[in-house]
Amino acid sequence: MESRRAPAGKATNVVSRVYGPIGHIELDRPAKLNALTLQMLTELTRVLAAWAEDSSISLVLLTGRGERAFCAGGDIADFHRAITTGRHQEFIDLLAMEFDLDYLISSYPKPLISLAHGITMGGGVGLASHAPVRLATSSATMGMPEAKIGYTPDVGGTHLLANAPGHFGEYLAMSAASFTGADAVYLGFADVVVTDSFAENILDELDELVGLSAAEIISAVEVLHGAPESHALELSQGWVDHAFSADSPQEVLERLEQMVHPAARQAAQLLLANSPSSVSSAFYTVRQARAEQDLRSALERELRMARHLMHQPDLAEGIRAQVIDKDRNPRWSPALMSEVDHHGLRLLAEGPQA
Template identity: 35%
Template structure:
């Protein structure tokens, strides 16, 4: 393939073209923090399908323009479908994005994701399931979904479930951000790199078609610290409720050197929707019991398909993205502990069975 595949994607929101031996995908909505619209997702799907059998394309490189790699899927687009009563369109939007995440993870050619900026939600799906994941010095990974009545998704639960006890729960429930050093330590990326060298590395990848150059150009970007901090919480088993996480933070916060950090996490934890937090923990539990990206995506799709019709999602979008008062009023107060009988229906809603079946049976598309 030559030229580009931008097609009808508005305002060149994603630039898709060949460069040397590589297929290039560059997110190009810098003012919108490269939020993924459904049109962008479909354009990337089409490029992957075309390049799969092109011998001239030896690897793929995904990067982005602006301060963010990708701040997630365009949740406003999903919300607009929900408000209009078109839940089917909202689910299809999400399913398309999740299938792209799985396609990238299973792609038969090397996929290199150069992430030099904010990475959230769908950005994690686009970059952190690639075969070769690079964090630039501006890399910051966060999971703020519980603050809008959603759960960490795009396969994030598969990555979080592999982290030490307490780390995944804290990142999921409190939206704790990590830098490149911690991301490397925890397995979210494979390399860290000076951001000023990213373009040079991309050009070399395109010239050689060989991802081995990443190791040559990799450089330290700092020392990881999150594993040690969470270790001070003395969590020896997976956390099963937000209350248990809050209690661990409160105990650890009695040490003067931990007081400020624990207080910050407790404040963030209290902002999340209690139901979404409980469901995020159930998703992590399921992934630890039966790991795998396809399973994670399928369960996440079940949960968010149920959450999109729940009042907490509408309230979260109102408080964080529409009115922006950052004062959501959730249907359940902080500290609510949900029984498994209360959360089970969100994990197995009957009306999503066909969506799940199409997703798992046809992962290549």
């Protein structure tokens, strides 16, 4: 498909072009797995806001360049520099902009198609899984891995997790386990699993979708280009719901450790390896998101939790262990879930009205 007019906008690591009635935005930082920077978030917001008002554009496509990733999330090294050099407000300002962008995507006035492929984690899920039309390749690797680095699921991820079947939301948030694109429809993170050939040539396939509503596009893509979904996770529903329906993070861990199911034992090990504060935060924020069922409220709750956790030692330590030194040996503080301030985290999740 040839561009029929000059690029609508171009900034470092974000490329936007217009093809007649179709606007295409590409994340263009493949060497860094398209990890998001402040400049990228600023440009994404600018372009999407402009195209929302442009009557000549009726369909928008959001993709990531390179075979390895749609978007691996925020630039973790940037976060580490901010919180270790006293620039905490810069970290919060960036998150607030990112969350506003996610909300803009969720409420976009035109069909906006996201295509998740390769690594789609954290902030990448925020871009991909709030869109009006959410496509994923079966081989995509998706998830909210924040508990591994002493942080908490954000970008509206708690809202998505809260609406996953049963208590898979608590499981995925607390364990930081990933899932495939083939699982994404079952979990509520995508609308259609698409074939690799469609994903590779998606621009050439969009002309026939111009003028359709988001719901009509989803139906058409599923019929014409859909790939098999996975229902393998349904086999885990029993033990997941038994353990993660508990009334507290401590009880979740106790139930997992008492179960004989090998997957439950593995889940217990994942929880024990993650930051106890993050595991607990994930539990309370997902529970509260399920109770409220409002994306904007979830984003505000996540920002409150971020303000708290960025001043705790685990975030800097987790990024050090996983990303900077890569020794995979974080020293969490507090080290045990029994030592976490559960009352304080629960109040943060419940919000000012509490």
